[in-house]
Amino acid sequence: MAQRHDPRLPILAERDLGKTPVIECKKLGIDFGGLTAVDDFNITVGQTEIAGLIGPNGAGKTTIFNLLTKVYLPTRGSMYLNGSDTRDMNTIAANRAGIARTFQNIRLFKELTVLENVLVGLHNKMSYKLPEAVLRLPSYWREERKTREKALDLLSIFDMQDLHGAKAGSLPYGSQRRLEIVRALATDPIILLLDEPAAGMNPSETGELMKNIIKIRDTFHIAVLLIEHDMHLVMNVCEVVGVLNYGRLIAKGSPKEIQDDPLVIEAYLGKKGET
Amino acid sequence: MKALTLKMPVRYAINTVLLALLLLAGSALLSAGVFGRAQTSVIMQIGVYIILAVSLNVATGYLGQLPLGHAGFMAVGAYAGAILWKALPEGSLSAVAGIIFGGITAAVFGLIIGIPALRLKGDYLAIITLGFGEIIRIAIVNLSGITGGAPGLKKIPKYSNFTLVYICVILTCVIIHMFMKSRHGRAILSIRENEIAAESCGVNTTYYKVMAFTASAFFAGIAGTLYAGNQGIIAPSEFGFLKSIDILVMVVLGGMGSMIGSIVSAAVLTALPLFLQSSLKGFNDYRMIIYSLLLILVMIFKPSGLFGTYDFSLSFLIEKLGVKKSAKGEKQDGAKA
Incomplete structure (x- = not known):
């Protein structure tokens, strides 16, 4: 899993990420009945930043996308889109405010x-x-x-x-x-949410996709938040990565930091000494 | 060889000319006395059912909902239009006023039912419209002071003639076609295809669902008024649940989402039973059985209906003919018009 950060990308600190973050979540959480799917979720995504969200299956990644796009309404916490509170927004209003997404199981208008x-x-x-x-x-x-x-x-x-x-x-x-x-x-977004964009793609298609994600960011000057299981893509494209496990953010940082984080290694590979 | 494509204004011009010619030919045939009174009435009924099927197709085929009370909207339009007709002095202006009034009254009912029903996801609309159809029928029976009650409303001026019905059919089809080939129409189709994706594209789904449903009710109301103007007498029992199913069968058989499919199957399914009724004794008792068998066969062999989502324009015929002519000597285009 040891991959280096792509040298073609400008370094995060050298870029002006704008004063107001595109998305800011504060202690966001949602319960389904008695089950807490996501809890205490804090994240900020700056303008033109490419952020990644990883975690094992069922960790709550897609639930977070549904919270961000207002498909689900949060039980707790708040979320700001380009500085404005999204409390009273529905999916349509969130889209008009600048959030656009793709779906894990493709939802195209197939007959059109x-x-x-x-x-x-x-x-x-x-x-x-x-x-x-x-x-x-x-x-x-x-x-x-x-x-x-x-x-x-x-x-x-x-x-x-x-x-x-x-x-x-x-x-x-x-x-x-x-x-x-x-x-x-x-839909002219300010942030694009990609839910497993590389799922089902072969390595060369994934490579093409990686270039295109960066190209989209550069031409449209928008932020990107993506969920992906392909570590090669995440480690090479994302500038910040959040790791989710059991609905909680267990680590946040640059791809390099994430790779060395003992909690992340534990979530993915299990504790040392366990069989 | 690429198919010859005409510019849109040219296409519109061709379509207008062809439709006008059809109208002239139709009225010439009728005034020449080719058809008897009964046959003329059948032709008018075909027109009424075409409007009903095409309008139900907006809600069923394009929007992807399942309303089961289309006859209810037809009844609202029929009674509203007929009552206004009886109140107004005779004249062609009153005829038009009654039709518009019938349409608008039905649209208002559509709006009242659509707003709560379409805010919900799922099959609630089917249940609510099913109830609506029955409520309307019973309301008409009980409001005997205005509607004439169970025996029906009599002595309605017979305004429906070939020209009027023809123009209403054409206007309905043209308006719905223009509506569907616009951003509003695309929004409605996107809701049918995937409601969640449509919302995430910023399409106001509730608004467009109500819009499509109301438009569907509006045209059903117009058809109802024309129906009243053709029959001269209407009774609540004519607008029962089975009538709604009749219209639904036309749409499903023709292909949900295909206007030409609705038109053809409405014409066939209106004319055929009326014809068979007179030639085959007891046909009417077996009509629903035949319908069900027909539907089962269509679902097995062509689930998308006879025409699928295929749509058609008269100018298309000209284009195909144009191709055939210009392709002479070259490779023949295999496509059939």
């Missing part, structure tokens, strides 16, 4: 085309009203054309612009994951 998937992501970037659409007024044509161009631009990040007419459900697995990222980017 690739282009239409991205256009749904751009839904709130259009402003024509229903009568304008039904009467096909010039504002409809103008906005539809502009948005379509923007969608094709976004698809070109992953070289998918030629696939725009294909049904999303017919794409190969890796392309579906990439399309989900494009759709999330289309």
Whole structure:
């Protein structure tokens, strides 16, 4: 597991991460009935920072994503998105405030085309009203054309612009994951949450994905928080890593620090002397 | 050889011309007396059921919900429109006013039911609309002062003629088509495909669910009014649960999410039973059995319905013909229109 931090990345301390963190969680926690799924979760993600969240299965990583995107409402604690309290937000409001995500089990609009998937992501970037659409007024044509161009631009990040007419459900697995990222980017977020983006990808696809995550950060100037089991990806792309076990953050720091943390080694490999 | 694609304004122009020609041809045939009174009534009923199926398709096929009370909205529209018609002096303006009033009244009911029902996830809408359909029927029976009660509302002015029904059918299809091919329509489709993903894309799911459901109710109301104007007499027993199922069968058979599917199966399933009823004795007793068998067969052999989600435009025909002509000598395009 000993991997060095990718030298291509600028060092965290040298970059201006902005004054207000993009996401700040304070003592966030959620119970499902009597079960505490996440407790005392504190994290800050700075602007344009790439952060990772790792941990064994069932540690609560996806639950945290659902808390951040307001799919679940926290039992305790608070969360700030770009400095503003998210207490009264729902999933839709959280997205409009700048949080976008992908899903562990891909949730594309399978029967729609690739282009239409991205256009749904751009839904709130259009402003024509229903009568304008039904009467096909010039504002409809103008906005539809502009948005379509923007969608094709976004698809070109992953070289998918030629696939725009294909049904999303017919794409190969890796392309579906990439399309989900494009759709999330289309909502113009300030932070992108990626839930196991490399799941099911082969090593060369993962390598491509790593480059693309950095490229996305650099072109869109957004923060990225990702959940991943592929340690190669996490250790090379993330600037900070949090380790979750049994719903609690047991370690936080640079990839190097995490690798040497005895608690993390224990969570992943078990205690010394145990069989 | 790539298919010939026409620019959108050209397509719209072609479609408009073709639809106008159809209207002229239809009214010419009718005024020439090719069809008898009974057959004209059947043609009008086909129009009414096309509107009903196409409008239910918005809620079922596009939005992915399962309303079981479409006949309830039809009844609301029929009674609201007919009562207004009876109150207004005769004239074409009153005819239009009644239709719009029928649609709007049904839409208001759609809104009242849709807002609480669609805030919930899952199958609540089916149960609530099922109840609504029955409540409306019973309410009509009991409000006999206004609605005429169980014997029905009589002496409704027979405003529905071929031109009016035809125009209503076309307007319904065109408006729904324009609606679906916009950001609003895409939002509705995205809810059907994956509600959680739609929300995480910032789509206000409750708003769009209510919008689609209300639009569906609105057009059902219009169909109801036209139905009243065709029959001249309406009774609450006509708008029972089985009527809702009839309409649902049309949508499912034609293919959920396909407008042309709804149109074709509405036309066939309206005309065929009426035809068989007169030629085969006792057909009506077995109608539901045949429907169920038909549905089972469709579910086994073509679960997406006869047309799937395939959609169709008249200008498409022209495009295909254009390809055939320009492709002469070259490789023939195998696609059939």
